Amino acid sequence: MQGDIETYFEDGQWKNKVEGSTRAASTHDTKAEAVEKGRAMARERKVEHFIRNQDGQIGERNTYGHDPRNIPG
Numbered sequence: 001m002q003g004d005i006e007t008y009f010e011d012g013q014w015k016n017k018v019e020g021s022t023r024a025a026s027t028h029d030t031k032a033e034a035v036e037k038g039r040a041m042a043r044e045r046k047v048e049h050f051i052r053n054q055d056g057q058i059g060e061r062n063t064y065g066h067d068p069r070n071i072p073g
Helices: 032-046
Strands: 005-010 013-018 026-028 048-052 058-063
Touching: 005 032, 013 032, 026 032, 032 048
Parallel strands: 005 048
Antiparallel strands: 005 013, 013 026, 048 058
């Protein structure tokens, strides 16, 4: 299974990276563009999408596949 997707800011650009990869899968001028692409990548792979703020803190996290926290009661 492919890794989760991380959207982050680096070197003046917003980027998306697949967990475990050393290079960005895509680069964008705006956070909105990067988030849109990262969301599409995560949905396609059915993984989590971590969206970091410009300061590096996780601002949002979305799950597009099996959510281990969603335990049937």
